[in-house]
Amino acid sequence: MSGRILFLGGNGMIGSAAAHEAVASGAELTIVTRSEPRRPVPPGARVLNGDVRDPAALRALLGDERWDAVVNWVAFTPADLDGHVEYFGERTGQYVLISTCSVFGRPVPLLPITESSPRRQPVFGYARDKIACELALEEAHREHGFPVTIVRPFHTYDETTVPLLSGWTAVERMRAGEPVVVHGDGTSLWTLMHSSDFARAFVPLLGEGHAIGESVNVVSGEVLTWDQIHLELARAAGVRDPLLVHRSSQTIAAEIPGWDEVLEHDFRHTMLFDTTKLRRLVPGFAPRVSFAEGARQVVRHHDAHPAAREVSTELAAAFDRLASPPHGSRVV
Template identity: 75%
Template sequence: MRVLFLGGAGMIGSAAAREAVARGADVTIVTRSAPVRPPAEGVRSLRADVRDAAALASALGGEEFDAVVNWVGFTPDDVRDHRELFAGRAGQYVFISTCSVFGRPVPLLPITESSPRRQPHFGYARDKIACELLLEEAYREAGFPLTIVRPFHTYDRTVIPVLAGWTAIERMRAGRPVVVHGDGTSLWSLTHSRDFARAFVPLLGNGQAIGESVNVVSGAILTWDQIHLALAAAAGVREPVLRHRSSESIAELVPGWRDVLEHDFRHSMLFDTSKLRALVPGFAPEVSFAQGAREVLAHYDAHPGLRVVDEDLDRAFDGLLEA
């Protein structure tokens, strides 16, 4: 199978490329500059601006692909020319969207692919919805071979999946309280990039996925307290001190968190993975968050330059606790 990645040199794209090559696919990635993460062995790299249709067409020549995956479509202008560019050239066009397109709070849990899409606040998610609608129109009107894939909160060893990042770890190791939004019991889902790749790659070249949207998530259910406790255990902290404050009070002292708390993290996000499991029979996540957290802490402990405390955030936490 010949697969083209438009972008795809980031965390989940790199994992997907490794998985695709391991399954025998012939993978080409197109990036504007040299990827920060070196491509997996066996991946062919091309240089072109994927948002410039003429430059992309020139770089690809007359090549055809079984699947084209667009990792870097963020606005309608980024994908507007792809209907014409890849018509007859791609057996499948996979648009990487996001589960952030679903309105908050979700009116009915668990979330399915048909849950309402609405995001008036986050520009990123609002633009992804616009991209989805534009490409869905191409599918309906011209049979454009579209599949929409929506990751959720995905991480690997390089990502501490809490807003406070290393500051939270440092505070826990020092025996100092860490602030958790709300009462710590809202439901969340984390997916390791390796599990994402294992679920995603079988969708490529899968004719049953054409015309469909698929939420590619682990389906694991965690509370925000459990996420912090797993990170604490991986950091060697037996009895971390967690303190709970409302999203509103946190946003007063950490204004940069206001939107993500108000419109995202404060809401429970629970997913029905029936469609994913129907399209990828036998899929089940293999990396528990306990294991993933150990990988994260091992990586950060091995790289001192990553262990940076945000002094402003550290003071804000102290202010919230004093209040």
């Protein structure tokens, strides 16, 4: 993509990866953010300080500039889109909403999940609000031809992020031979994607006319059980025989209340994706970073940055309570 790209937000994990990929591909990139970017901005990108949720301030900041593609990374409720259809409808050839695959109803009635799988989430607030954002922009496309593309990442990570609810606490406990709790029986299926692979799949969608009016699930084809995810992290951390304790999502939520919504309405369900549309729109795309390699990157980064190795004493105590009695069993 070599055109003019505007990122509204996008200084987080996947936005930063996409920014670097976009600039490397020849795009002229502008990033609008309210605060200083948390991650390095690629050389050559322009950064403007402004509130993307304030329509008047955004118009004053951008004026009559035009863009080949605008990407909204920070629309979490329909209110965050106020004024965008009217303003950007005349100023861009494509408006990309970053949504989430969490919009799909759980349990999914038919696997694998496609872009047309039912969207339904009456409880999980994050996903429910993302559905509302999607519906608002889809209506604008139907009624006014607004050039929307909906992009749905799933569970992305990079070296700075341990892709577990328990974070680095789980890795330290596995290294110490202490039990780590896994929801269910550890065999439900999940999909992880490294942020660099997301960026490689995502950037070619910018300015792609065939993606206008479409939704695209940008996901990896690698399928893992939750036990396998824990075991790969354990191996990367030098642990051959971690102590994994399996408990129901309801039991865990009773002990760790902050996990109840995400376990009940997201993590405990099997999630498999059909990537046909993504591969049709981005010919030749294939992930390059397996989770085995990604786990090694995670551990190397955390081992090199002591401040990142945060351990929650509250979570550790909850795992101990959940693990005994009865005792957990070792998983190889």
